[in-house]
Amino acid sequence: MRIVLLSDIHGNYDALSTVLNLIKDYDYLVVVGDLVDYGPEPEKVVDTIKSLNAIVVRGNHDHAVAFNVDCGCGEKTHDISIFTRERITIPRLDENQVKYLGSLPLEETISLNGYSLKIVHGSPSNPLYGYVYPWNIRSSLCSTNLRLAASMDEKECELTWSVLFLGHTHYQFSLRMGKTLIVNPGSVGQPRDGDQRASFTIVELNGDEQKIIHYKAKYDVDSTLRKLSELIQDKYYYDKLARILINGKIT
Numbered sequence: 001m002r003i004v005l006l007s008d009i010h011g012n013y014d015a016l017s018t019v020l021n022l023i024k025d026y027d028y029l030v031v032v033g034d035l036v037d038y039g040p041e042p043e044k045v046v047d048t049i050k051s052l053n054a055i056v057v058r059g060n061h062d063h064a065v066a067f068n069v070d071c072g073c074g075e076k077t078h079d080i081s082i083f084t085r086e087r088i089t090i091p092r093l094d095e096n097q098v099k100y101l102g103s104l105p106l107e108e109t110i111s112l113n114g115y116s117l118k119i120v121h122g123s124p125s126n127p128l129y130g131y132v133y134p135w136n137i138r139s140s141l142c143s144t145n146l147r148l149a150a151s152m153d154e155k156e157c158e159l160t161w162s163v164l165f166l167g168h169t170h171y172q173f174s175l176r177m178g179k180t181l182i183v184n185p186g187s188v189g190q191p192r193d194g195d196q197r198a199s200f201t202i203v204e205l206n207g208d209e210q211k212i213i214h215y216k217a218k219y220d221v222d223s224t225l226r227k228l229s230e231l232i233q234d235k236y237y238y239d240k241l242a243r244i245l246i247n248g249k250i251t
Helices: 013-020 042-050 060-067 075-092 095-103 134-141 221-231 235-247
Strands: 002-006 028-031 107-112 115-120 163-165 173-177 180-184 198-206 209-217
Touching: 013 042, 013 198, 013 209, 013 221, 042 075, 042 095, 060 075, 060 095, 075 235, 134 173, 180 198, 180 209, 221 235
Parallel strands: 002 028, 115 163, 163 180
Antiparallel strands: 002 198, 107 115, 173 180, 198 209
16 A cells, blocks of 8 residues: 655645656555645645545644634744735635635544554644654653653553654654654645755555655746745745745744
8 A cells, every 4th residue: 555645735836746746656645734825826736636536634724724813833934824824825715725725624543454544734632733753752642631741651652543644844754653653744845854855755554564755856946936926025025935945944
């Protein structure tokens, strides 16, 4: 069973189309939220994902657009999130596209070929806003209230799924916690790990054999920047977005 895992596309159709051209052979496509905001073509991203018969969960930016609430995102990108949502995302999406974002589930728990899969944008206990990095796995995933007591026995902290797919951090990784494989594909459209290329992951699950292949795909960043420059006249916001896309990180 071959699963393509995408996350955090953020209105970057150039990056998405590049990735999709590379992944012709798969059994399932899973999108772990955040189709919109930051990028210049949210409508193309939404329509493309809708057409692919993918398993999709709602991200915090999808939620913000659908329900007119704050994104709850990081302080360093909060201003450009609001700016692009108000000036690009909402004006370019029609009513049906917004309804689609609001209809996406906060989480999915499914069974495929004997594997139990948990799919969520943030974390199982905080689907929209939870941040899970390799260095905070136990504190973010152990215990129902997300606070891990220093005395907690590691044996008490076992996840119940075979595989946990998540996103939100724009940080690509895979690791194992007990019997659970945890995978974050990084960001397709807003890489923030120091590499400007689009990130995605392919997961192969065949009986007891599990193979994770992380990819970075070079896409036409200049094309995305040109589209943003046509939509954004405010130099502060354009420059801030451009630095992220060029450098692959928040500067």
